[in-house]
Amino acid sequence: MASIDRRKFLLTAAGGLGGLGLASCVDTAAPLTGIGAEILAEVDANGIHLRQNIYCMKDTHPDLVAYRKGVAVMKTRPASDPTSWEAQRAIHWTTAPILPIVNECQHGTLFFFSWHRMYLYWFERIVRAAAGAPSFALPYWGYTPTGQRDLPAPFRIPADPALNPLYTASRNAAVNAGTPLTASAVDPAAALALIPFTNFQSSLEGTPHGQVHVAVGGWMGSVPTAALDPIFYLHHAQIDRLWEVWLAMGGGRANPTTPPWTTDIFEFYDENGNVVQMTGADIVSTVRQLCYRYISCSPVAVDAAEPVDAVDAQTAAIAEPISRRPGRVAAEPLADAQVGVRLGALPLSVRVPLSRGAGVALRDLEAGRGGGNDVFARLDGLVLLQEPRVFYEVYANLPHAPEQATYRSPFYVGSLDFFGVPVQGAGHAGHVPDHAGHGRRLSLLRVYAYLRSRGLWRDGDVTLTFIPRGYTEGAEPTRLLSGDQAYIGRIAVAIQ
DSSP, X not given: OOOOOTTTOOOOTTGGGXXXXXXXXXXXXXXXXXXXXXXXXXXXXXXXXXXXXXXGOOTTOHHHHHHHHHHHHHXXXXXXXXXXXXHHHHXXXXXXXXXXXXXXXXXXXXXXXXXXXXXXXXXXXXXXXXXXXXXXXXXXXXXXXXXXXXXXXXXXXXXXXXXXXTOOSOSOHHHHTTOOBOHHHHOOHHHHTOOSHHHHHHHHIIIIIXXXXXXXXXXXXXXXXXXXXXXXXXXXXXXXXXXXXXXXXXXXXXXXXXXXXXXXXXXXXXXXXXXXXXXXXXXXXXXXXXXXXXXXXXXXXXXXXXXXXXXXHXXXXXXXXXXXXXXXXXXXXXXXXXXXXXXXXXXXXXXXXXXTTHHHHHHHHHHTTTOOSOEEEEEESOEESSOXXXXXXXXXXXXXXXXXXXXXXXXXXXXXXXXXXXXXXXXSTTTOOGGGOSOEEEEOHHHHHHHHHTTOOOTTEEXXXXXXXXXXXXXXXXXXXXXXXXXXXXXXXXXX
């Protein structure tokens, strides 16, 4: 396979949807009238709402004007109104339920992508009605590691909630001041490189999803309060867009096609306050079924995929055939170490011994014997010892000093996020619902394939290196953090 260059690989986020019938969307949106040449159309000729990158919008863009108005109107409604700001927040999570549809958010489950797509769809319709703007489409927060990654100005200027319904002081002060987020915290490349749906979804839920939540901080940093911050919905629109980007990359990438993903029913409220139901089968096509698509900075331009890290032919020759195979129902352990790792402000390397049969199991994985499409590290028993000030880039078998490490390297496996992870000793209600879990999975497949292709893989052990990074650019971990921040009870390595 030819090398895929991170900065040159571009494709349409919805390229595979071009031939779909659009009849169900025609005439569902207002006609395109009175829009100046400097302002992008909100719907196309087929009535498809166009979700656009907020970085491309002027302050007077109709979608931004409508979002401000819709949020302001929703905030005036009582919590008993299903179309109120509080009621919509409560669908995601709340500690003080009033209406029956509450605490439904799907984190760490098969339905993370699909449930949040449904949630955004009905939220968008409610904003559309509240603002009196039938053409409104929810913008997305188009952060990238090589481009803009600051909190968009409309959410922080003016810094007065009485004047700006999109502003809240409940955020990281540096983020509210416009400091860019750290590049590796917003980079989806490690996730996009994964072909199996569940592996991709799990990875993207960590980075950038979880990392951005905690980086913004305040309400956004905690599951029960996250949906109170208006940036929440644009952040999740970006996650939804990256799902489309992943599908458009092809190469075997596909959504689930069987129950329960296609059949489990979730309930929401529509713009009239009525209870509505959806399943995964109802939301697989944003264009045909939901009447929206993502664009960049022009109504006729395709949206670019996030550039993918260069993968050399030697690495791809091992990793890609494995990735395309069915996964195993149960994981086959290669290591299960009770390590009790404590992570602080300095890099830390942890040697994880592998079982005697690990080498044979890995060769069987390469040969396609016994199934399996990933080798991964599982970090379990994860708790916070204090509120998170840093996150950790994770490397496998790093051959040089941590000070020289860059997350673009072939030894980078991903980053450890803390969204939904409880602070030790804190009550359940203030931090995390049970379904969020306290473990993280990081794929080792690319590093394994890279080392194996060069004869450098060691069957006896894997060394994981955790390198702390501040959530915003230029933040120094040793100045941010005093003492240990997090604890990992166990590190497992397995094939699945």
